[in-house]
Amino acid sequence: MIFIEYPKCTTCKRAKKWLDEQGISYTDRHIKEENPTQAELTAWYQRSGLPLKKFFNTSGVLYKNLNLKDKLPQMSEQEQLELLASDGMLVKRPLLVLENTVLVGFKPEQWAEVLR
Numbered sequence: 001m002i003f004i005e006y007p008k009c010t011t012c013k014r015a016k017k018w019l020d021e022q023g024i025s026y027t028d029r030h031i032k033e034e035n036p037t038q039a040e041l042t043a044w045y046q047r048s049g050l051p052l053k054k055f056f057n058t059s060g061v062l063y064k065n066l067n068l069k070d071k072l073p074q075m076s077e078q079e080q081l082e083l084l085a086s087d088g089m090l091v092k093r094p095l096l097v098l099e100n101t102v103l104v105g106f107k108p109e110q111w112a113e114v115l116r
Contacts, residue, residue: 001024001025001026001027001096001097001098001099002026002027002095002096002097003015003016003019003026003027003028003029003094003095003096004029004031004036004091004093004095004096004097005028005029005030005031005093005094005095006030006032006088006089006093007030009093009094011093011094011105011106012093012094012106014106015094015096015106015111016028016094018106022112022115026096031088031089031091031093031095032088032089034088035085035086035087035091036084036085036088036091037085038081038082038084038085041055041081041084041085042081044095044097044102045081045102047100047101047102048101048102048103048104050102050104052077052080052081053072054105055084055091055092055104056068056072056080056084056090056092057089057090057091057092057093058092060089060090061089062087062089062090063090068083068090092104092105093105094106098114101114
């Protein structure tokens with residue numbers, strides 16, 4: 001499994017600590033240094049079963065500066081995926097990429113259920 005994080009993010013730190021405490025091994029990936037590609041994001045989005053909007057970091061500065069709250073509804077899925085792939089700071093984190101699903105954001109109860 002791949003744990004995609006921004007190391008300065010407090011939620012990412014909590015998620016990483018939780019994984020370590022559970023003894024769960026993962027490959028760590030810095031979202032800013034190794035931005036997810038459009039192909040990866042497309043695959044993860046499809047695997048997650050979530051609406052694409054859930055992959056956007058809606059509380060991020062870049063999201064707000066680009067006024068994406070108003071722009072996203074008019075954008076195609078393809079345009080949204082291209083935008084997400086353009087800057088890792090637009091992507092909600094942490095992401096936990098597993099073989100059969102993708103967890104977006106950190107919810108300990110959900111993670112525990114999926115990782116049992």
